[in-house]
């Protein structure tokens with residue numbers, strides 16, 4: 001049994017902006033099932049605290065973080081359970097930094113909070129103190145699992161503070177840092193670096209400095225015992241110039257300490273057989289029921305109600321990463337081919353406006369819901385014939401996994417986790433029963449993405465008319481096991497490897 005402190009800036013269902021919350025809300029449950037003692041640490045945002053109340057919340061520790069982030073801060077740990085599970089969850093309460101409405105990172109005007117650097121420095125520091133069992137909780141983790149730049153400094157602080165505790169013959173816990181998205185790095189100025197009160201030699205390009213900025217993600221990449229990302233393909237891609245954002249050299253340098261582990265899904269939450277958001281539940285054997293969800297959705301969104309029309313779905317953040325521009329470039333093709341498009345998402349205003357405009361011009365064929373809506377997301381998965389994920393890069397991606405489970409055939413770009421989870425339909429993959437979707441490869445063919453998408457969309461729409469063939473695609477996907485079973489075991493092995501690394505290192509630490 002391992003004791004694991006899982007530090008994350010979001011965890012479903014307490015608070016969610018994207019896939020990180022899905023992972024943080026489901027991997028710890030899978031680790032608990034494997035018999036580990038896992039605790040989630042997350043900031044006590046106002047909404048998260050509110051959502052936790054039903055499960056009961058009690059203050060279990062109050063302590064002062066001395067000399068942390070430009071001075072002393074008194075904070076509390078509020079203990080609850082992740083709703084719907086037995087996973088102990090610790091909310092770091094510091095009202096001045098986290099008692100704010102809405103999104104964990106953005107204010108009401110969708111702007112980053114001006115003090116995000118200090119908010120997550122403090123969070124990272126608290127995770128390190130808990131990791132060293134210095135907060136009066138009488139619980140010493142074997143490993144601290146950090147996620148994304150918001151926790152990037154935890155391995156750094158542990159390394160620093162661990163030196164003192166190593167001298168006191170208490171080893172520091174091992175650290176694992178997971179990169180969910182290298183595009184978000186937590187870059188700040190020199191003043192933020194000084195606020196950490198780390199020794200001056202950390203301001204170095206082999207440490208935390210990155211092109212004259214203070215890089216929080218580098219903290220995790222340089223100092224964690226093990227670094228991983230959320231698919232094997234993305235782990236390779238980020239070591240290349242195209243996907244590495246200037247960090248490819250460092251990532252290559254971490255060599256065998258860097259690996260890729262595919263995300264799993266919460267298969268209770270995302271199960272078409274029991275999904276409370278659906279009017280008509282179904283499974284592989286009762287797939288005919290699925291059409292009723294499509295008719296409901298067409299009606300709800302004011303589209304032409306007709307089961308024979310191919311329905312394309314898209315759910316996601318409306319940002320460059322997700323290939324929204326390639327979707328927009330193919331809207332005419334969709335209309336010419338008599339398809340419908342349902343979009344749910346929010347993000348950049350230009351994308352939101354373009355999608356709204358497309359829907360206004362063809363209201364019977366295109367529906368754009370701008371906003372965040374969990375119920376609608378489930379209904380789109382249960383209704384779409386084809387689920388679009390033409391991402392320019394995709395560390396793992398969860399929606400294609402939900403689509404596979406829901407019988408919405410995914411059409412994806414050949415990158416990251418999309419490449420690792422969807423098998424393109426060809427004569428031979430149909431024949432051997434491995435085909436689960438459609439994959440386009442603009443990179444290998446050196447073709448513009450919108451054109452590559454166009455060709456593959458045409459191919460998918462052609463095949464859609466072949467019902468037996470389409471049903472076998474759906475059935476193949478629905479049989480795929482994307483639960484956490486395998487991946488949680490891989491994390492367990494990664495934790496043990498990190499622990500072995502620390503054990504191997506400790507003499508050097510003491511000298």
Ligand code: ADP
Pocket residue numbers: 017018019020022315316317344345346371372373374377396397398399400
């Ligand atoms: P990313 O983390 O890059 O946004 P993922 O595919 O890993 O992408 O995960 C996105 C998660 O957020 C999925 O669970 C998806 O259903 C959800 N999601 C994204 N946008 C919305 C939205 N507008 N409404 C509801 N759920 C959304």
Ligand code: GLC
Pocket residue numbers: 018019020023180181230263394395396397398417
């Ligand atoms: C990130 C990535 C996404 C991944 C998610 C969870 O937000 O963009 O691909 O699935 O994290 O790991």
